[in-house]
Amino acid sequence: MTEGTGALFREDAYLQETEARVIGVNERGGILLDRTVFYATSGGQPGDTGYIVRPDGGRIAIATTVTGETKDEIIHVPAPDQSLPEPGEMVRVVIDWPRRLQLMRMHTACHLLTVVCPFPITGAAVGEAESRVDFDIPDPSYTKELVSERLMQLIAADHPVFTRWITDEDLAANPNLVKSKNVRPPSGTGRIRLVGIGENGSVDSQPCGGTHVRSTAEVGAIHIGKIEKKGRENRRFRIRFGPLPQ
Structure with a gap:
């Protein structure tokens, strides 16, 4: 069973970024983190976009965010042709705040x-x-x-x-x-x-x-x-x- 993601936006919708640990990358390239500020598509509200910053400073553009088998499985979907992080990497996740x-x-x-x-x-x-x-x-x-x-x-x-x-x-x-x-x-x-x-x-x-x-x-x-x-x-x-x- 996939480890759940701490959904920080549920308690504070004004958080624009956070540090997080990569807990997995699924078979479609979706990135799972131990915590996130990204809202996943649900209830008529579209998922967040933004980017993930890797330890070497490289950015991964996130095209949308969706849920997996449960609401606690939040999947960050990269834009095409993005590099993917390794499980265990510590990253910074930043939402497109104006949107x-x-x-x-x-x-x-x-x-x-x-x-x-x-x-x-x-x-x-x-x-x-x-x-x-x-x-x-x-x-x-x-x-x-x-x-x-x-x-x-x-x-x-x-x-x-x-x-x-x-x-x-x-x-x-x-x-x-x-x-x-x-x-x-x-x-x-x-x-x-x-x-x-x-x-x-x-x-x-x-x-x-x-x-x-x-x-x-x-x-x-x-x-x-x-x-x-x-x-x-x-x-x-x-x-x-x-x-x-x-």
Whole structure:
């Protein structure tokens, strides 16, 4: 069984680099480390990019980061034609911070959208320039103008954003914490990570393994660029940076 990777981003999403030990290279050239700041593709958020610095100063460009058989197996996927490290090497791993910060702002905005639109979520994807969240939403009054205005009110309020851990039993006792219609958070490990917004989660609290900014004000200007009809009651909300165009 592969040794797991310490996922430092789960406790501090603002860590941009760390020292790490290479614990293996898989058959596809994916690099496994004993600890990392790289987020692996999951929950609609894409994996981090960046680079690994070897002891001789050589750099290995990382094109993406994915999980293996479990969430604790984080695989750093090199770009083509990169040299590969040897197991046991001590390296420095550095994420593409501007890209990560964009994704953190966007992911937080997606959480705020689920507050403004309190309906079952049927899909979501976080991107650097645009994200989407799909809802089963029977109410046609949720226009892009109304939703954009309410999003900016939450952002301007500068609510704190934080994480905490609960048990499987806590989640079972509070099923409304799960907003997704079709996907349940993984259970069986004994604990589940919650992302809260507002004092003591007064604005929102939901299971999530992704990375987020520390306060809603850091999201900045955001708006709904488009609402697409995907079914009789299913709507896709596309979130974009910047103020709503006039």
